[in-house]
Amino acid sequence: MGSDHELLDTLRARLTRLSEQHLMRQRQQVESTCGAQLQVGGHALLAFCSNDYLGLASDTRIAEALAEGASRYGAGSGASHLISGHSAAHARLEVALAEFMAPNLVQGRALYLSSGYMANLAVITALADKHTEIFSEELNHASLIDGARLSRAKISVYPHCDLDALARLLGSSPAQHKLVVTDSVFSMDGDIAPLPGLLSLCEQHGAWLIVDDAHGFGVLGEQGRGALELSALRSPQIVLIGTLSKAAGVAGAFVAAHATVIEWLVQRSRPYIYSTASPPALAHALQTSLKIIASEEGSQRRRLLAERIAQWRHALDLLHWQPLDSSTAIQPVLIGDNQETMAAGRALRERGSWVGSVRPPTVPRGTSRLRVTLSAAHTEAQLDELIVAMQAAEKLTQRIPS
Numbered sequence: 133m134g135s136d137h138e139l140l141d142t143l144r145a146r147l148t149r150l151s152e153q154h155l156m157r158q159r160q161q162v163e164s165t166c167g168a169q170l171q172v173g174g175h176a177l178l179a180f181c182s183n184d185y186l187g188l189a190s191d192t193r194i195a196e197a198l199a200e201g202a203s204r205y206g207a208g209s210g211a212s213h214l215i216s217g218h219s220a221a222h223a224r225l226e227v228a229l230a231e232f233m234a235p236n237l238v239q240g241r242a243l244y245l246s247s248g249y250m251a252n253l254a255v256i257t258a259l260a261d262k263h264t265e266i267f268s269e270e271l272n273h274a275s276l277i278d279g280a281r282l283s284r285a286k287i288s289v290y291p292h293c294d295l296d297a298l299a300r301l302l303g304s305s306p307a308q309h310k311l312v313v314t315d316s317v318f319s320m321d322g323d324i325a326p327l328p329g330l331l332s333l334c335e336q337h338g339a340w341l342i343v344d345d346a347h348g349f350g351v352l353g354e355q356g357r358g359a360l361e362l363s364a365l366r367s368p369q370i371v372l373i374g375t376l377s378k379a380a381g382v383a384g385a386f387v388a389a390h391a392t393v394i395e396w397l398v399q400r401s402r403p404y405i406y407s408t409a410s411p412p413a414l415a416h417a418l419q420t421s422l423k424i425i426a427s428e429e430g431s432q433r434r435r436l437l438a439e440r441i442a443q444w445r446h447a448l449d450l451l452h453w454q455p456l457d458s459s460t461a462i463q464p465v466l467i468g469d470n471q472e473t474m475a476a477g478r479a480l481r482e483r484g485s486w487v488g489s490v491r492p493p494t495v496p497r498g499t500s501r502l503r504v505t506l507s508a509a510h511t512e513a514q515l516d517e518l519i520v521a522m523q524a525a526e527k528l529t530q531r532i533p534s
């Protein structure tokens with residue numbers, strides 16, 4: 133009994149400390165579908181905070197495919213993939229993903245998993261053990277960091293996008309197996325990892341390259357195959373993780389790699405094996421999403437997104453806040469202080485625009501920021517509204533004379 137209360141007291145004290153540091157987070161209840169406009173607390177807001185880069189999260193064709201999948205396969209899968217949960221819908225999706233990604237794979241195969249977080253744990257824990265050294269990019273997503281920790285490999289963090297530092301680390305490593313692990317598009321910064329340079333270092337040092345393309349799949353490249361297509365990379369030494377919850381608008385993730393790697397994941401990856409297969413209806417819906425991404429309509433959506441990115445980059449001259457150097461749909465504006473970042477976010481919301489306010493531990497201390505995310509679903513006029521709101525919010529929070 134006594135120790136229970138001690139834990140509660142500790143947690144209360146920690147929560148108070150978070151609050152004092154302006155680090156408490158709050159979940160907002162969204163009452164509408166995900167789109168350019170969201171209904172929150174009875175108010176309509178323009179949303180520049182989702183990862184729905186192509187505007188597919190509320191696409192009626194995909195929602196109808198989900199309903200069709202539910203009526204065909206029911207609600208749940210009933211078991212893990214290796215028992216009886218692997219449905220024909222999962223299998224068809226994996227074939228479609230492997231075909232789509234084929235130009236950037238060597239003897240490629242794809243594996244569908246319930247989430248990107250799980251996929252990253254699944255890949256790293258299956259490929260690394262205590263005889264492995266993992267070379268982890270400084271700004272990697274939490275799931276890559278957690279996967280590395282869970283694997284019991286030696287972890288060496290290299291500075292952001294620093295190929296020279298990575299070359300030195302690889303050169304001096306005595307490890308039997310080496311994995312270089314990186315985001316393709318950095319989720320809180322929007323810049324892109326130097327993948328061609330990373331791959332050539334891997335080839336030089338006999339290392340494998342693990343690429344988390346959460347923010348590239350569906351968005352980057354002419355066909356939307358993501359970061360590998362953008363840089364025209366193809367190697368049996370690359371393991372790609374793509375999420376299907378962002379541009380693809382549904383849920384889950386896939387690993388695309390050499391067939392032998394995928395077979396090893398099926399046989400031995402604990403996060404994959406010891407978890408119930410996701411509802412087959414999701415895999416059914418994702419086949420429709422993938423068709424749209426790969427079609428001319430997908431290209432058109434990517435062009436619309438590129439137009440919004442260009443519009444935003446052009447408008448940055450009008451702002452005093454410091455934008456980060458990004459050419460992707462993730463366009464952060466650096467503020468620094470936690471309290472000021474929250475105040476800026478509130479000021480924007482009062483003007484009808486919802487932008488993510490990102491604080492530590494998601495970003496390094498002292499680098500709190502507004503994270504603007506753009507989508508093909510946004511119109512030119514909607515983005516203009518955000519820019520006007522930004523100018524007003526900036527004056528309010530920084531007291532810049534008008």
Ligand SMILES: *Cc1c(COP(=O)(O)O)cnc(C)c1O
Nearest residue numbers: 247248249273319346375377384
């Ligand atoms: C969102 C994200 C993930 C996790 O994907 P989920 O499908 O949401 O679990 C992994 N890596 C990166 C870089 C992400 O941004």
